[in-house]
Amino acid sequence: MLATAFYRARYSRSSTSSGSSSALLACEGIASGIEPVIAQVRDHDAALYTRIIQLVIQTASDPSILGTSSHLLYIGQAQGVPPFRSQVEACR
Numbered sequence: 001m002l003a004t005a006f007y008r009a010r011y012s013r014s015s016t017s018s019g020s021s022s023a024l025l026a027c028e029g030i031a032s033g034i035e036p037v038i039a040q041v042r043d044h045d046a047a048l049y050t051r052i053i054q055l056v057i058q059t060a061s062d063p064s065i066l067g068t069s070s071h072l073l074y075i076g077q078a079q080g081v082p083p084f085r086s087q088v089e090a091c092r
Helices: 003-007 035-044 046-058 084-091
Strands: 021-026 072-075
Touching: 035 046
Parallel strands: none
Antiparallel strands: 021 072
16 A cells, blocks of 8 residues: 555655665555554545655655664665666667
């Protein structure tokens, strides 16, 4: 449920030495363990549900929140690995 909200999220990014960006995000974050309650809120109060999702997204990169989440999402690129687009173009 909450993972789909991160598709539209604006991630806070940090630059690496190569100039690329990366992010470490909490997938459930502050909503970890209360997803069923949030689902009930979604069904009864759309405005409150939207605010909850916004708060989860805003706090997703907070280091103090990362430990509370059941899952983490790392967005980045391994050193020496070309971007995916380059790999696809090489196959053509």
